[in-house]
Structure formats: C-alpha cells, structure tokens
Amino acid sequence: xSYKFDESQPIYLQLIEIFKTNIANGTWQAGEKIDSVRNLAxxxxxxxxxxxxxxxxxxxxxxxxxxxxxxxxxxxNQVLITNLKHEMAExxxxxxxxxxxxxxxxxxxxLDLVQRCLNSEDN
Amino acid sequence: xxxxxxKYQVKELWSVARYFYLGMIGAIILSLLITATRIxxxxxxxxxxxxxxxxxxxxxxxxxxIVYDYQNQQGKRSYFFRSxxxxxxxxxxxxxxxxxxxxxxxxxxxxxxxxxFLILDNAVKMGVSFQIIFNIVKGFVLRxxxxxxxxxxxxxAAIQHMVSMMFxxxxxxxxxxxxxxxxxxxxxxxxxxxxxxxxxxxxxLFIPIAIRLPENFDxxxxxxxxxxxxxxxxxxxxxxxxxxxxxFGIGFIFITFITWIIMLIWIYKSSKNKxxxx
Amino acid sequence: xxxxxxxxxxxxxxxxxxxNNLSIELNSGQIVGLVGPNGSGxxxxxxxxxxxxxxxxxxxxxxxxxxxxxxxxxxSYLSDKPYISESLRxxxxxxxxxxxxxxxxxxxxxxxxELFKLKPEQKLKEMSKGMGDKIQVLLTMSRxxxxxxxxxxxxxxxxxxxxxxxxxxxxxxxxxALMIVSTHLLNDIENIIDSVLFxxxxxxxxxxxxDDLREQYGKSINELFEQIFQ
Numbered sequence: 036x037s038y039k040f041d042e043s044q045p046i047y048l049q050l051i052e053i054f055k056t057n058i059a060n061g062t063w064q065a066g067e068k069i070d071s072v073r074n075l076a077x078x079x080x081x082x083x084x085x086x087x088x089x090x091x092x093x094x095x096x097x098x099x100x101x102x103x104x105x106x107x108x109x110x111x112n113q114v115l116i117t118n119l120k121h122e123m124a125e126x127x128x129x130x131x132x133x134x135x136x137x138x139x140x141x142x143x144x145x146l147d148l149v150q151r152c153l154n155s156e157d158n
Numbered sequence: 159x160x161x162x163x164x165k166y167q168v169k170e171l172w173s174v175a176r177y178f179y180l181g182m183i184g185a186i187i188l189s190l191l192i193t194a195t196r197i198x199x200x201x202x203x204x205x206x207x208x209x210x211x212x213x214x215x216x217x218x219x220x221x222x223x224i225v226y227d228y229q230n231q232q233g234k235r236s237y238f239f240r241s242x243x244x245x246x247x248x249x250x251x252x253x254x255x256x257x258x259x260x261x262x263x264x265x266x267x268x269x270x271x272x273x274x275f276l277i278l279d280n281a282v283k284m285g286v287s288f289q290i291i292f293n294i295v296k297g298f299v300l301r302x303x304x305x306x307x308x309x310x311x312x313x314x315a316a317i318q319h320m321v322s323m324m325f326x327x328x329x330x331x332x333x334x335x336x337x338x339x340x341x342x343x344x345x346x347x348x349x350x351x352x353x354x355x356x357x358x359x360x361x362x363l364f365i366p367i368a369i370r371l372p373e374n375f376d377x378x379x380x381x382x383x384x385x386x387x388x389x390x391x392x393x394x395x396x397x398x399x400x401x402x403x404x405x406f407g408i409g410f411i412f413i414t415f416i417t418w419i420i421m422l423i424w425i426y427k428s429s430k431n432k433x434x435x436x
Numbered sequence: 437x438x439x440x441x442x443x444x445x446x447x448x449x450x451x452x453x454x455x456n457n458l459s460i461e462l463n464s465g466q467i468v469g470l471v472g473p474n475g476s477g478x479x480x481x482x483x484x485x486x487x488x489x490x491x492x493x494x495x496x497x498x499x500x501x502x503x504x505x506x507x508x509x510x511x512s513y514l515s516d517k518p519y520i521s522e523s524l525r526x527x528x529x530x531x532x533x534x535x536x537x538x539x540x541x542x543x544x545x546x547x548x549x550e551l552f553k554l555k556p557e558q559k560l561k562e563m564s565k566g567m568g569d570k571i572q573v574l575l576t577m578s579r580x581x582x583x584x585x586x587x588x589x590x591x592x593x594x595x596x597x598x599x600x601x602x603x604x605x606x607x608x609x610x611x612x613a614l615m616i617v618s619t620h621l622l623n624d625i626e627n628i629i630d631s632v633l634f635x636x637x638x639x640x641x642x643x644x645x646x647d648d649l650r651e652q653y654g655k656s657i658n659e660l661f662e663q664i665f666q
Contacts, residue, residue: 042656045647333491
C-alpha cells in the first residue's frame with residue numbers, strides 16, 4: 036500500500052488523520068493491536084520516527100494506549116470512538132459548508148445539493 | 159583478519175590469473191609436442207612463438223597483481239576494501255603476502271618454464287633423446303648452490319617489486335597527488351626508483367664490504383668477502399697501482415634492507431593517516 | 437554526547453573548496469537527508485565521515501574518536517559507485533561481508549534478498565544496473581551499524597527499484613542508529629527523513645526537522661529546496 040501525502044503539510048499530522056479515520060471507520064477495531072511502528076512506516080513509506088510521533092499523539096488524545104510488553108492498542112472506550120466520529124464529521128461538514136459559502140451558494144441550495152447527492156448514491 | 163584479507167585478495171586475482179597460468183602451461187605443452195615432431199623449421203618458429211606467449215602471460219599476471227592492489231586501495235573496489243575494520247598492520251601484511259605469493263609463483267613459473275624451453279631448444283639442435291635431457295636437468299637441479307642462489311635472487315626481486323609497488327600506489331595516492339590521478343603512483347614510482355638507484359650506487363661504492371671475484375671461474379664459484387670499498391679500488395686503478403677492479407661492493411644489500419623497512423613504515427603511516435580515496 | 441561532532445571542517449581540492457568551515461552535531465535515532473546541488477560537498481563530507489578521506493582540516497569525531505579503525509567498526513557506508521567484484525554471486529557477497537564485518541546480520545541480508553526478488557546464486561554481472569545497486573544497498577543495510585552513510589542510494593535507479601531501496605532503508609534502520617542519506621532527488625526520500633541539511637558551497641544553508649520546516653514554510657521540502665537553489 037502506498038499513500039500520497041500532501042508534502043506541504045507535516046507528515047505526522049496527516050498520519051494522525053489517517054489513523055483517526057481508520058479508528059472511526061472500524062479498519063482499526065476498538066481494542067485491536069496496532070501494527071508495529073516499523074511495519075506502519077514500511078506500509079506508508081515514511082520515517083519510523085514520524086509514525087512514532089503520530090502514535091504518541093494518538094495516545095495523548097486517548098485513542099490508543101500502550102502496554103509495556105505487548106505493544107500498542109486502539110482504545111476500548113466506545114464513547115471516545117463515537118465522539119471521534121462526530122468530531123470528524125462535524126469538522127468535514129464545516130469545511131464543506133465554508134467551501135460552498137466561498138463560491139456563494141445559499142443555504143437552501145446546499146441542503147438540496149446534499150439531498151440530491153445522497154439520493155443518487157442510493158440508486 | 160590477516161588471513162581473511164589475504165584470502166580475499168588472492169582469490170580476487172585468482173579468478174583472472176588462473177587463465178594466464180593455464181596459458182603458460184599450455185605454451186610449454188605445445189612446445190613439447192612440437193619439439194617431438196623434430197621438423198627443424200616448424201619447431202624453431204613455434205617454440206619462439208610459445209616462449210613469447212609464455213612470457214607475455216607471466217608479465218600479464220604481474221601487471222594484474224599491481225592493478226588489483228590499486229583497485230583495492232584506490233580504485234573501484236576501494237570503498238569496500240578500505241571500509242573493512244582491520245588494523246593497518248593486518249592490511250599491510252596481507253598486501254605484502256598477496257604480492258609475494260603472486261610474484262613468487264609467477265617468477266618461479268617463468269624460470270622453470272624458460273629452463274624447459276632452453277633445454278628443449280638445445281635438445282632439438284643436438285638431436286638428443288628426452289632421456290638424456292632428463293638426465294641433464296637432473297644434473298642441473300642437483301647443483302644446489304646455483305639453485306639456491308637463483309632462489310634467493312627470486313625472493314629478493316619479489317620483495318623489491320612488492321615494496322616498490324605498494325610504495326608507489328599508497329604514497330602516490332595521497333591527497334597531494336590527487337589531481338594527477340593514476341599519474342600520482344607513476345610519478346612516485348619513478349622518483350623512488352631514481353632515489354633507490356642513487357642510494358644503491360653510493361652504498362655499493364663507499365661501504366667497505368665487498369666480494370673479491372676469483373681470477374677465473376675454473377675452480378667454480380668461490381668468493382671471498384673483503385672489507386674494502388669499491389671506491390678505494392677505483393682510486394687505486396686511477397693512480398695506476400692496479401689494472402682491474404676485482405672487487406664488487408655488496409654494502410648495498412644492507413642498505414636495501416634498511417630502505418625496505420623505511421618504505422614499509424612509510425606505507426603503514428600513509429595508509430593509516432593519510433588515506434584519500436577518489 | 438552526539439555520535440557525530442564536526443567542528444570547523446574544511447576540505448580543499450587544490451584551489452577548490454569543497455567544504456568550508458562546517459560545524460554540526462548529529463544525534464542517533466534519526467534519518468538525515470543531506471541535500472544540495474552537485475559539487476556542494478555532500479560526497480566529500482560522507483567520505484570524510486566514512487574514514488575514506490583523511491586529508492582535511494578541522495575536527496571530526498565519531499563516537500568521540502577521529503575517523504579510523506574504531507569508526508569503521510560502527511559505520512556502514514554506501515558509495516555512489518559500484519565497488520564490489522562482479523564475478524561474485526549474491527550469496528558469496530553476503531558471506532564476504534559477514535566475514536569482514538562482525539555486525540553483519542545474515543538473516544537480514546537473506547530476507548532483503550527475497551524482498552528484492554534476487555536469487556542467491558545470481559552473479560552481479562548477470563544483474564541489471566538497478567539490481568547491482570540494490571545488492572549494494574542490501575549489503576550496507578544488513579549491518580547492524582550505529583551509523584549508515586548512504587551516498588546517492590537512489591540516483592540512476594528505476595522508480596520500482598527506488599521504492600524497494602527506500603523500503604530496505606526503513607527496514608534496516610534501527611532506533612539507536614543514525615542514517616545520513618545524500619541525494620539530489622529529494623522528492624523520493626522526503627517522507628522518510630527526519631531532518632534535512634541543505635548544503636551549498638560546502639556550508640550548511642538550512643537545517644531542521646522536515647515536519648517543522650514544512651510547517652514553517654508551508655511547502656514541501658522539495659519545493660523549499662528548489663526555491664533556495666534556483
């Protein structure tokens with residue numbers, strides 16, 4: 036697996052986003068063991084220290100925890116994961132809305148657009 | 159580490175040198191077969207040809223010995239060879255052993271081969287059988303004094319070459335000769351050669367140790383060591399007190415030993431503290 | 437104490453000044469990108485650190501000692517030129533390296549051989565240029581060294597091999613080691629280096645952690661490099 040990073044942004048911030056997405060969508064299940072730093076570094080083709088930094092950040096916000104001998108795990112706290120999901124959703128929605136506003140789309144039009152997109156996906 | 163380094167260097171060159179040694183053996187065998195035909199014109203022609211290719215093979219091995227050492231020290235394999243964490247003494251002694259092995263084997267090969275050619279040549283001219291040739295060779299080999307002297311000369315030449323080449327390659331590759339490229343070692347070789355010749359000549363003339371040559375060689379090789387310098391003999395000659403120089407200075411032998419040691423220390427220090435790869 | 441300490445290092449080739457009064461300290465546990473245009477002194481610096489060039493002025497300390505026998509024990513160096521006998525088979529080279537370097541890890545080497553899809557009985561001269569380069573990276577990275585010096589490991593290599601070489605660099609790197617990689621192809625390695633040294637005319641122009649520099653300038657290290665040198 037190879038991932039295309041936005042190289043004008045710090046890699047570790049982007050890694051944190053990827054890891055959060057993995058936790059939010061269940062690619063990384065709650066309580067599951069996280070792959071070793073080296074393997075993650077290999078699969079993203081990035082520096083192991085950068086992976087380490089991102090994982091430590093993940094621990095700091097409580098989404099992961101370390102056990103000294105067995106390694107690093109995804110949090111088992113479902114509340115945190117649900118919160119994460121909502122937080123990410125809200126964040127992305129805000130981005131979306133501000134982008135719409137930037138091209139002068141009105142509120143009603145935005146809602147219509149969203150509705151239409153969802154409908155077309157159902158079909 | 160010495161034996162690993164030695165084996166590595168010998169094996170590297172062996173992958174090429176073996177073909178040339180085979181060539182030398184081939185030349186001798188060819189010559190033997192042709193001589194057996196006893197057709198004078200053909201024998202002379204092909205023997206000359208095989209002697210030529212025989213010597214060419216030997217010289218090529220000698221050149222390759224130098225080229226491979228250069229590549230280990232400065233050339234394309236130097237980034238491997240010089241990254242090996244070995245003591246400088248192990249590196250130096252392994253290089254010496256490597257040179258010595260190939261020079262000794264090659265020179266020995268050439269000497270034995272040439273002896274065979276010479277005997278064959280004479281045998282053809284005289285039309286004698288191989289049995290007689292064999293006896294002649296046996297008689298020659300049994301004159302151990304000559305063989306011994308020959309042996310010492312071969313060893314002497316091998317050491318001389320080895321020290322000279324290592325000196326030229328190592329010192330000639332120091333940073334100050336860098337912009338000359340391969341010209342650095344060549345320049346150092348010629349400089350050291352001239353200096354060595356001068357030192358040899360001076361020590362031959364002025365050091366009061368010499369051998370007195372016999373009046374004639376009928377009574378065999380009998381030398382007498384005298385403690386006179388050649389210079390005093392020459393001054394006697396110049397003042398007409400004598401008609402001939404009858405002594406031969408051997409003081410240079412000791413001086414040569416000393417220069418070898420000095421050069422080896424020089425190589426050691428340069429290789430340890432002044433290495434500068436391309 | 438930093439594993440590499442350089443104080444007022446100068447290196448001349450005749451009148452040409454390759455390294456001009458350079459001072460820096462480098463700690464273990466990071467991958468450092470050494471970048472700069474051709475002739476900026478990258479290779480000269482790596483050669484001096486690798487104890488291949490002792491004709492310099494200033495102070496260079498590796499683990500507290502001048503480059504030499506002791507540093508060779510802990511430094512694994514990759515030259516930008518091919519330097520291994522072409523008549524050897526891959527497995528013979530691995531044997532050769534483990535003979536000469538006590539920190540050589542044969543298991544690592546054979547694993548990487550598999551990763552590179554190379555056969556142990558293949559000879560170097562039967563391999564393509566890219567494969568030969570890979571073998572040298574493999575041998576360099578298979579040492580459990582304290583310092584890795586890689587001079588242009590990915591230049592002149594096709595993109596597929598480049599990926600594998602980068603992979604083997606990550607795989608071979610251990611947390612207590614220092615790796616210095618010189619390159620002018622910053623694009624490919626910028627994600628795997630912790631920090632970067634921009635070298636120009638033998639002097640350090642910019643140094644810093646790659647993520648910090650990205651944050652500070654808001655552009656990729658490669659863009660920053662192009663901006664500075666063009």
